[in-house]
Amino acid sequence: MAFAASKEVADRVKLSSALKHDRESESDVFQAAVKNLEAAGLRDALYTPTRQTAAFYERIDSYWSLTPRARPWAIVQPRNTEEVSKALTALVATDGCQFAIRSGGHTCYPGSNNIKDGITLDLGLMDATEYNPDTKLASIQPGGRWTNVYNYLENLGVMVAGGREGLVGVGGLLTGGGKTYYTCRVGFACDQVVNYEIVLANGTITTANESVNPDLFRVLKGGSSNFGIVTRFDMKTFPAHDVYDGIVTFPPSSTHAIIDAFIDFTQQLHVKPDAHILAMWVSMSQRDIALLNGIALDPTQPPDLTMVSMVNMIMTQLDDKEESKSLEKFMSVPNPISNTMRHTSLAKKVAGFLLPSNREDIWFSLTYKLDKRIIEKTTEIYDKLVADISEYSPGCVIQMVLQPLPTSFGQHSAACGGNMFGLERITDDSVLLIAAVEGSTPGFYDMAFPIFKAAVDELEGFAKSVGGDVEFRYLNYCDGSQNPLGTYGAENILRMKAAAAKYDPTGVFQTKVPGGFKISKVETPE
Known part of the structure; x- marks a missing residue:
């Protein structure tokens, strides 16, 4: 079944600044x-x-x-x-x-x-990072990018559990929860925040930590921008050290072997939290492959938009060990196309790990049980997406990225005092999926959105049909049509609603700030 484009497309605001009209609003x-x-x-x-x-x-x-x-x-x-x-x-x-x-x-x-x-x-001008060697805390402003944060801290011999892509901003990642290279050891990035400086809706500047405004402190760990504007995050640090990191690329024929290795790796994270992986089924043009590998393109020739599908295993051994039993099954999959594994620092790794920019993007997220049937269905739907979307938009990028979400991740968060995700409710090892497409052809977003959403809906429906859907949607990967806050469990939903009513009683962040996910739009649990 192909995913047919619908004429009904959600009302989306898109305006390129290339269409500049130097005229102010008359409002x-x-x-x-x-x-x-x-x-x-x-x-x-x-x-x-x-x-x-x-x-x-x-x-x-x-x-x-x-x-x-x-x-x-x-x-x-x-x-x-x-x-x-x-x-x-x-x-x-x-x-x-x-x-x-x-x-x-x-x-x-x-x-x-x-x-x-x-x-x-x-908040882009508020991008400073400071380190206090006495408290071993890093104080990070929200407008910073993780590349700069890591560069600064590594020069001082320390590191934080933060973002994994160089252009990601500090504020959004941390208030949305924050998947990190070290989640397998210390929980999510928000679990490493020990104090927030925040401006409330009435302009009051205050802090939130375990002893001051503890209810606000808890909901800021994944509750997003429902309570105020965070202007400083004080985070725990640990000694910086190199990692063994890179991308091993396989042909699509290796899919079943990689799925088996992925399942084994996820199950072993309970006892061997020494590595981080992304299993990425991706299709991109020859042009993008050349750009990502630093190959200069001939400006006199038209770009090669021929689509190529592959499976990228993005692997990071956190202790800088080449011989890692955790990664052994992946490394033993035969016939890799390429292998870029090398010893590097986290700052250098993140600086070089950048998603293509200046395109129209659509992201969705799902979570499902670590079930081979659902993972295989994911790759089947990916194949259909490649055929459907690339037909309309040659030169786009289509990705299905699988990440381990074992029950130990929720246990790490609980040990740090808990966050809003409520992952301690999940009793099965799971998979966190980000599905992403991007393109630059005219009208790409309007064309691709209904096709892409239909594919994600089919996968979600299949997971439910085999009893494998997991009630958790990771906010930082979600499309605006999804409802991540509503998947955090009744207790956390009530916590967020109570905190929003207490710290923003006039509903400024619910009504005057239309962007983002609103706790007021989540149904109150009975």
Whole structure:
């Protein structure tokens, strides 16, 4: 069965900044917001199409994906926590003004971290990292990128359990939970945060930790932007050391052997938490393969958009050991196409592990039991997607990425005090799936979205039919049409609703910030 495109496409905001019209909005709300921001002393931090024009368009163009590149009325870039408080207070005081919040801007669904008819509060200038050798804590601002964070900390001989891709921002990853290379040992990235500095809806600057605002501290671990704007994360560190890391690429004919190795690896993570893997079924053009491998393209020749499918095993041995029993089954799969395994630092690894940018992107996430039937169905659906989408859009990239989610991950989180995911409820080893497509042909998003969603829906339906669906959707991978907060369990849903009512009683982050996943939209458990 092919996935047929539907004429009904969700209302998606997409605007390339290439279509620039240096004209400000005529909205009275916009004028009132500008007046309030200027009165707060933020005139030089405010960019519009006609004032600080270059900075305005530079910030729009800095989004990793084309999909969220809306053109807001204005962008305000606070430089410190006090200016975040002033900007938030001014925007809240402007009747009818909606706004978006951006840290790194890596979430790719439309409207997640940008806005068309409103103002974007952009934390990109707040990108500093500091380390305190007495407390062994790293204090990290939300606008930083993980490449820079790791470079700074490695030079001091320490590391944190943070993001896995160089352009991902600090704020979104940590408030969304944060899958990390070290989840097999210490839980999710949010489990390593011991203190948050946060600006509440009324402009109050406060902290949240185990002893101060402990209810807020708990819900910030995966509850996203429902409670305030986090301006500093204080994280535990550990000694930095090299890793043994790289990509081993196999032909699609190796699928069954890799599935067997993947299942064995996931089951062994309970006793051997020494490695991190991504099992990636991917199809991309010859052009993209050349670019990813640093091969110069002949500018006089048309790009080769011939699609090639492969299976990439992205593997990281955390203790820098070449001879790892955890990875042995993968390394023994015959006939690899290529092998880039090498000794490197985490900062260098992350700096070189970048997803292609400046394209339209769609992501979905599912979680299902570690069931060979469901994994095989995933690869079957992947094959159909490649045929369907590449027919419409040659030169796109299509991925199905499988990640281990054993029950030990939830146990690590619980040992750190718990987060919002509620993974301790899950009693079966599972698979965390990210399904992603990206393309640059005109109309790619509108064409690909219904096809892609139908494929994900079919896989979810199959998992349910064999009793293998797991009630957990990882927020940082989800499309805006999904409901990750509603999968965190009744107890955590009630916690988040109570915290939102206490710390944001007027519902600023539920009504004036349309982007992101809203706890107010989650049904209250009985």
